[in-house]
Amino acid sequence: MKNKAIITNAELELIGLNQRDLDVYLALAKLGSAPLRRVAEISKISRSTVHDVLRRLIDLELVSFVDGSSHRYFTAEDPKQLRRLVSRKELALSEARERIEKAIPEFQDIFGSMSYRPTVRYYEGPRGVKQILQDVLSTTKRTKAKKYRVYSSSGIRDLIAQAWPRYNATRKQNKVNVRAIALGAGGKTYGLDQRKWLTQKQSAPTYIFIYGDKTAYVSADEKSRLFGVIIDDKSISQTQKMIFDHLWRHLG
Numbered sequence: 001m002k003n004k005a006i007i008t009n010a011e012l013e014l015i016g017l018n019q020r021d022l023d024v025y026l027a028l029a030k031l032g033s034a035p036l037r038r039v040a041e042i043s044k045i046s047r048s049t050v051h052d053v054l055r056r057l058i059d060l061e062l063v064s065f066v067d068g069s070s071h072r073y074f075t076a077e078d079p080k081q082l083r084r085l086v087s088r089k090e091l092a093l094s095e096a097r098e099r100i101e102k103a104i105p106e107f108q109d110i111f112g113s114m115s116y117r118p119t120v121r122y123y124e125g126p127r128g129v130k131q132i133l134q135d136v137l138s139t140t141k142r143t144k145a146k147k148y149r150v151y152s153s154s155g156i157r158d159l160i161a162q163a164w165p166r167y168n169a170t171r172k173q174n175k176v177n178v179r180a181i182a183l184g185a186g187g188k189t190y191g192l193d194q195r196k197w198l199t200q201k202q203s204a205p206t207y208i209f210i211y212g213d214k215t216a217y218v219s220a221d222e223k224s225r226l227f228g229v230i231i232d233d234k235s236i237s238q239t240q241k242m243i244f245d246h247l248w249r250h251l252g
Contacts (some may be wrong), residue, residue: 015085016060020045024053025062028076035071060085118233126163130225132209132216133164139212140176147177148211149244152195154184155203156220163226168193183245196251210240 012018020043026053028034028041036054038049054074057063062081065074123132161167168190171178180191183204189195206229209216215237218228231237 005065007221010238015089020049020053021057024050025057025076028074029079033066033073033075035068035073039074039198047057066199069112074193075217089178113195118231118236120232121230123229124225126226128219129163129228132218132228132230133160133167135230136209136211136215136216137174139173139214141174143212145177146175147179148209149205149248150178150180151198151204151208151209151244152180152187152210153204154182154186154206156207156226157184157187158219159220159226160207160222166229179244180232181246196248198251208245209238213237215240226235 007022009019012022023043023045024039027039031038031042034042036047036050040050043050045053051135053063054063057067060081062077062085063074064077065072092150092158121219125127136148140146164170173192179197180187180193182195182197185200187195206217206219209218213231213234214232216228216230217227220226
């Protein structure tokens with residue numbers, strides 16, 4: 001039984017009902033009074049499901065029943081009962097709103113006590129790494145200096161470049177500067193960037209981006225599948241900046 005034009009599924013959910021509830025209710029409205037078997041036939045819903053639906057509708061006072069000599073007969077209550085159901089939901093929501101308003105200050109105290117904890121987000125694959133690179137640019141271009149720092153490693157440089165081939169072009173368009181400390185041979189400048197080498201003999205398995213109040217770590221597993229994390233924490237970022245800047249000053 002289809003009743004799409006009467007009440008939408010979204011509206012039914014707001015009052016704690018679903019489409020099957022409505023189909024069974026309207027089947028009963030047409031039948032007047034009927035046993036479960038007949039309701040299932042008219043609504044085209046299995047008997048076991050109709051049994052569960054009827055039990056719920058009885059609890060909601062939308063259906064009543066009487067026991068006959070061989071069957072239980074069900075009857076749909078006046079549609080005005082739906083209005084009462086809405087009123088009950090409104091009252092419940094009003095009471096819930098009051099309780100939530102009283103609880104919010106306590107929640108804020110809890111969040112305040114946890115404010116020192118960093119936010120960590122995990123990413124996988126080339127698409128995830130591109131999201132990290134996008135965050136590096138979008139965050140850095142909002143900073144006063146428009147500059148970030150990175151430990152660049154020859155071990156995964158090509159994999160990261162494949163995740164976003166136009167990264168450096170986009171970086172220059174956004175006038176974002178970068179200082180890179182490289183590990184391993186290779187690597188070059190593209191404009192608005194400076195590069196120094198910590199070593200040209202050894203590479204590392206991880207890129208580290210230091211930008212704004214964040215740090216991002218990008219690496220690859222044994223099958224060269226990229227993954228990474230962004231840590232949004234000012235203390236961690238400041239520590240990494242101090243270490244990076246100290247190295248930068250002492251590298252040739």
